[in-house]
Amino acid sequence: MAHTGADDRGTSAPLPHCGNLRQFTILMERGNFQLAELLNRFEQRGVSVLGLSIFESPECVLVRLLLTQPDVGRDVLERAGLAIIETNLLAVELAESRQSLLGLCRTLLQANVKIVHVCPLPIASRNRLIVAVMVEDLEAAASALRARGYRIVSEEELAY
Secondary structure (H helix, E strand, C coil): CCCCCECCCCCECCCCCCCEEEEEEEEECCCHHHHHHHHHHHHHCCCCEEEEEEEECCCCEEEEEEECCHHHHHHHHHHCCCCEEEEEEEEEEECCCCCCHHHHHHHHHHCCCCEEEEEEECCCCCCCEEEEEEECCHHHHHHHHHHCCCEEECHHHHCC
């Protein structure tokens, strides 16, 4: 089985040298009220949302969140009584012109690393683009990207 950074209880443990970013996937009832209330709770606790994906089905809504303060965010989610899956992602800086999103994906695919999803992160400093990358093997992805000159960004660098 590929290593995603989750331990056998389903919670994420930091991986050494990977500079990971934590994503929360939650199951919610359909409708906007529950999500709006949750976003208000984050705001009240000083947590900013870096990324948000919503997948709606007739029965429920699956929400993926990237937060600036994941420990505080987890507390908010747990207090709301929501089912949570926490997953580690890589935050990768695309700093040079040769480091395009296409190049990042090509690097991972050439290293036989399966890409699950990629999303840009709103970071307003140093004219850099940072993307969150969910892959099946964080260590292999980080190694392949570093070998090609990509910089893995720490979670602390993303907090503002």
